[in-house]
Amino acid sequence: MTSRLVLGILTLTTLAVPTYRATAVAQSAAKPAAPPAMASPMSDAALIKSAMSAAPLSIAKDATIVTMDEKMEMRTLRKGTNAWTCMPDVPNTPGPDPMCGDKSVMDWAAALMGHKDPPRDKMGIAYMLAGGSDASNTDPWAEKPAAGQTWVKTGPHMMVMNIGAHFDGYPTTPGDAKVPFVMYPGTPYAHLMIPIR
Numbered sequence: 001m002t003s004r005l006v007l008g009i010l011t012l013t014t015l016a017v018p019t020y021r022a023t024a025v026a027q028s029a030a031k032p033a034a035p036p037a038m039a040s041p042m043s044d045a046a047l048i049k050s051a052m053s054a055a056p057l058s059i060a061k062d063a064t065i066v067t068m069d070e071k072m073e074m075r076t077l078r079k080g081t082n083a084w085t086c087m088p089d090v091p092n093t094p095g096p097d098p099m100c101g102d103k104s105v106m107d108w109a110a111a112l113m114g115h116k117d118p119p120r121d122k123m124g125i126a127y128m129l130a131g132g133s134d135a136s137n138t139d140p141w142a143e144k145p146a147a148g149q150t151w152v153k154t155g156p157h158m159m160v161m162n163i164g165a166h167f168d169g170y171p172t173t174p175g176d177a178k179v180p181f182v183m184y185p186g187t188p189y190a191h192l193m194i195p196i197r
């Protein structure tokens with residue numbers, strides 16, 4: 001789960017909670033060197049195709065699909081009829097990383113961007129079947145790897161959020177990111193990354 005991806009979710013969530021959006025804008029304004037987040041040269045059809053590639057078709061076909069425009073505003077590409085929201089690849093990370101998440105994942109993401117505690121008892125599930133790239137396994141807000149570090153590249157995986165300490169016993173470093181591991185361990189944003197292929 002990259003912070004850019006979260007920013008996309010955040011903006012979606014901020015339709016209901018404007019405070020979060022203010023935080024996102026403030027954060028992006030503080031980093032003028034960063035390329036325009038999420039704005040993608042892809043056509044809407046390509047964006048939808050990318051977003052849908054994140055989850056099984058049984059979920060993706062009825063999901064709401066959102067993206068960010070060049071003004072960092074959330075744009076709904078397609079209104080869905082189920083409880084899932086999908087987002088296309090984030091252009092400024094290496095490799096494709098579209099994601100589909102349920103409503104609790106949206107809450108988790110809004111909490112992360114707002115530096116607030118996510119709901120502890122609302123388990124969230126997300127699919128990233130096209131894989132994902134994360135700048136850090138420890139810093140939820142990192143936009144690029146720290147000096148000497150590399151991107152955490154995870155192949156097709158699922159994620160489970162908001163289950164408190166139930167991750168105990170799983171590795172807290174990604175290793176080769178081929179077996180389940182905890183991302184952002186020891187933070188309220190800890191989630192289980194579950195490679196599936």
Ligand SMILES: [Cu+2]
Pocket residue numbers: 001134159183191193
């Ligand atoms: Cu993750």
